[in-house]
Amino acid sequence: MEFFQHKVVIVGSGFSGQCAAINLINNGISDFVILERRSFTGGTWCQNSYPGAAVDVQSPLYSLSFEPFPWSRMFAEQSELKQYTNNIIEKYNLKDKIKLNKNVQKIKWDNLERKWNVIINGDKNYKAQFIINCTGPLSTPVIPNFKGKELFEGESFHTNNWNQDYDYHGKRVAVIGSGASASQVIPTIAPDVETLHVFQRTPHWVLPRPDRVFSKIERKLLGIKSIYKLVRYAIYWGLETRMVGFKYSQWMMKNVPQRQAMWHLKKQVENEELRKSLTPDYTIGCKRIILSNDLLKTYNRNNTHLYLRENGIKEINKRGILTTQGKQVDLDLIVYATGYDATDGVISYPIKGKNNLNIAQVWEDYPRAYVGTTLPGFPNLFLSCGPNSGIGHTSAIFIIESQMNYIIDAIMKCEKNGFKTFEVKSESEERYTNKLHKEMEKTVWHKGGCNSWYKSKSGKVIAMYPGFSFSYHLMTRKVKNEHHIFS
Ligand code: N01
DSSP states (O other): OOEEEEEEEEEOOSHHHHHHHHHHHHTTOOOEEEEOSSSSSSTHHHHOOOTTOBOSSOTTTSSOTTOOOOOSBSSOBHHHHHHHHHHHHHHTTOGGGEETTOOEEEEEEETTTTEEEEEETTSOEEEEEEEEEOOOTTOSBOOOOOTTGGGOOSEEEEGGGOOTTOOOTTOEEEEEOOSHHHHHHHHHHGGGSSEEEEEOSSOOOEEOOOOOBOOHHHHHHHTSHHHHHHHHHHHHHHHHTHHHHHHHOHHHHHHTHHHHHHHHHHHHOOOHHHHHHTOOSSOTTSSOOEEOSSHHHHTTSTTEEEEOGGGOEEEEOSSEEEETTSOEEEOSEEEEOOOBOOSTTSSSSOEEOGGGOBHHHHTSSOOOOBTTTBOTTOTTEEETTOTTOBOSSSOHHHHHHHHHHHHHHHHHHHHHHTOSOEEEOHHHHHHHHHHHHHHHTTSHHHHSSOOOTTBOTTSOBOSBOOSOHHHHHHHTSSOOGGGEEEO
């Protein structure tokens, strides 16, 4: 079998992959490639192009700390995020490093060579000493298996694969789901479609979105590194205080943000019955909070109809959707805003480590990893955005940058000291995971009374980190030698 040989293979060219690559370059490692399964670079913000797509964290914080950008508004829209990510690829000359249409099928540790074999179907394979998996936790869209969905004669697609060639104006449209993606699509398309039918299984808590357009002067200032840093710190500490509520105080969650969400709902929806239908029965924060100034009031529109769980989808037929109460809803377009396989699908390809150890078996109960990044039995394998490294209250990019400190420190320790492998000790991983899940039991994600993509099928919260993001940052600043084996 023929192989391309590299020191590092990065899988995925989104923010994590770019951040990993820049860190390698800054540390003098140029022998790496980025394998990207799609035909374009950039990851989630290039893939998700549904109407209304925008970031739900303040853009100056939802960006790389060392790359200031004159954002046009507080919550950037998809086109601007796409521009930002493409600028980074250009500025750091990553284009030549990114190999497109390389869909990794599996990776396997070779104990003799002490390297990973990266298998790509029908193509030349890769061999690497280190793998950094940067495939993102929300990249595998899920369309539930509704009875008869293949019979529908209209158009249908997932929000992740929005068909830009389809003109939805004046059409009869259904949106299935009411999460973060749906909440952006719904208010954006409602004024332009003939009828909009929203199938909501569970209501979500909605808070006002503190969005605004930045003035010319503000944009200029954001381009200055020191000011950009100051703005980031201000936003960061404001958001970090939210963690006190997520972690320690259900009382606080119920009495501060939940009251604000109730007030927001009352202000936007006059009809009491409709308000009731849009009121969740779990504690705010248990599912991701939606920030929107126009979602709730969209339900006041005459062309917008809300279907609840008790009148949900019985089946899909050639004309549209038949509800459980027997109503036939005729449609031209069905939009599946039904989320992602984020729990049991953290990595989208099989991995075999030392002694043929299968990651699927290790994760049979639930996905786990030391600081969300490394696993015993899988030397030189690093996961960006791995299990329990999500953060509900600040920016995922802050976490990605923190993980890269740990990953690069491990690789550089090997490089400088002539070690071939790096592996976390199993007792360290076990102690870390047990402590983390004990902490998790105090959080709203665990005991807030909801089901969410944060949880595995076994009911464990495996997407989130149950602490402050600064504590995660401190924990991952450097590799702690006592928890690892270098050889
Ligand atoms: O997915 P979701 P998403 N029958 O899982 C419903 C990030 N994000 O793509 O709540 C009927 O939140 C499901 O119902 P229920 C962000 O982190 C960020 O919207 O499970 N309904 C739910 O309403 C977010 O949290 C941004 O009862 C079914 C919906 O589908 C994450 O991505 C933008 C169903 C899925 O909601 C995921 O968001 C977008 C079924 N069988 C996303 N199965 C920004 O930064 C599922 N549903 C702005």
